[in-house]
Amino acid sequence: MARRIPPATWLRAFDAAARHMSFTEAARELGVTQSAVSRLVRHLEQHVGQDLFVRYPRSIALTEVGRAYAQTVHEAFDRLAGGTEEVFGVARDEPLTVRATPGFAVFWLAPRLADFRARWPEVAIRLASGVWASDFTGDGADLEIRYGDGDWDEVEAVRLTRETIFPVCAPSVAAGLHRPADLAEATLIHAVGFEAGWPSWLDEAGADAVMASARAISSDTIAATVALARAGSGVALLRSSFADAALADGGLVAPFTQATPLSEAFYVTWPSLRPLRPEAAAFRDWLVGRADVEPDRPMS
Template sequence: MSRLPPLLWLQAFESAARTLSFTAAGNELGVTQAAISQRVRLLEDRVGQKLFVRHARSLTLTPAGQAWLPSIHDAFTRISEGTLEVFGSTTEQPVTLRATPAIQQSWLAPRLITFHRAHPQVAIRLVSAIWPDDFGPEGADIEIRYGKGEWTGVEMQPLGEEHLLPVCSQALAETLDTPNDLAGHTLLHAVGFGVGWAGWLQAAGVAHVEAQCSSLTCDNQVMTLALASQGGGIALTHRRLMVQRTDLVAPFVESVPSDERFWLVRPSRRQIRNEASLLWRWLCSSINR
């Protein structure tokens, strides 16, 4: 008898761990929330440890669940890639492109429009991801990741150096002459970035101002930029993401460099389909445009 737990239990765990929701996992796998909960409990009984901490309205992973999840991710990725290598794919299968919403709206959107007009026969499926773990077991042909490029098993192409700067609505910008004028305003924070407001304020020589500001924290840049555009505060964002925006302005010239950047990424050990290769070359050639 195999010592491995049933695949359905592992699928339930992986989906629930990725979404941190039994309900979302059930919707993803086409079963009920109760079915996901039961499969996870059976899995926990099999491995002899709790994998989730169950709160009233949410889930968090236990240390054991966090330690095990990368192995499960890798296993599903290898199954997906092995299936593709052996059986190939049909021309009707779309090219899956995964990226964060912020880079989709600014850098990616105009390039995809141009690519589609030139190659309407290539079907593209765009998938959103916010956190690094969202680049999970569902194999994407191409990804746009953010980080230091410390990933294995992939081919990478950087989009260029990144600098972060404050942005806000035009009306609010008219009240800001120097970084000291930020005192009393709301700083909009997007979590998950190596450089944040503390780093920018220090670089601008006004680190003391942060204690005089209100703060509002979001889990993604899309929301901080939306709040900033509506006068809800000042957001810190990448200069690259401002190219296509007309609803935000930069009140100061000061910017701070980041050792993190956006990268075009694709698996290095997977057989690349012609359509995916075509889109990859197009995106690589348009990095500096």
Template structure:
């Protein structure tokens, strides 16, 4: 049996065949016209048949495309019916919110009870993303991203200015009265951030101090903060993420201002569902209450 093409290719074909426009299909699926064109091209290469005739300003289906389209419509209809039968109507109305694990744990989790109280009708689905490439216009109604806010095809609203500060267990903080006393301690590094311990130490006029410290690197900030809370070392944390924690303290300033920050993000070319709109407005209000 010939392996089925990826679902995203089939979605691109179905939307483009129904609208006879790569641009309209991209708008419907929340991706660019170029992305739809590429998926169709890959699909045609996989099948060994052309599916569209590309005219200067329009598209038409080839005989092969016309013959295949009813099967694709039937397959998507059966998939939707099966999903509703097994999982009920909530799957059709759930709001997918994609964030970094540390935002989920330290910013979103303390607020979820209030969100559920305000909107008990919303079925929320949380998805984790660790690396920048994990984010994207597909599969999520709303995202909280970290970066410069210069992504194409999205609406992005800043959660506010960010400062990196040292964070450690209270018992460790008792032994740290000044930044120079970090010498001999373990510095916990979270990979993937634009600024880290070298930049913070330089801002504190202590360049090179990291050479007198032990080092432990993790691929996410959740782990560095968990280790710091257990007294294993000192992490760098975004100040806003410490507001709801009582197991971590800031032993001293200065804070290092970040060029990057956290952003509320949603696709700008996708129709927004009622529930997704409610969650978006609630997060905006929470952003303002948090000083964003």
């Protein structure tokens, strides 16, 4: 008896739409039109006899059965990709792809990468950027450097850093900062999307009233906040794992000694269901060897 398996094109469209929560973004990933994705998903819904998405005027959401099926379909594609690589290997000219935030790539990875290149000169590397949590799906990358608490579904994770945050600014700005309360007259540069930021640091410094009067600039990357601070646009918060590179040339200084510890950190992650190819395993082991902390657990 033939199995009731929908066409792969329908499943691909559904998987991409479920990961992005957007027909438009799914279309961009697949290289087709938004209407084509919508049509393919509708075919799949007719095939299984149930709605997989709730369609709103400007957004979509998975139904309860859609959420369950999305996980099944995604795991199936992961197993298929992993099995293909295990049996046939990866094309020799395919680079090792590592996805990381711009800040981690610039301030942590770039200063250390020459060491890996010296050890593994034959490995081609592609660095891909991700900013938001939705950018880190495990797809299209051998390894991802994620920021958070280390608890993500369907990936293995090993901690690379232990973090504190502290203010940094250009020397000309620091000249007018003698105590945390002076920040009330400064511009605070915020990195949005992080659990801890200026409110946490100011509270520990006993200067929480500063938030009410200080001017503000916001950016969605630490790399941008550091660049703004270096240019004299205000005061940013720097993560301790970035300090060596960011403070090395004197263009940024720390006006205060207060540093606030964070529970979140950077982790190297890889899909649980997909075997790592040798180059990826070597890069992972190298990352952990250069890490600021001892591994939380043995790696497999």
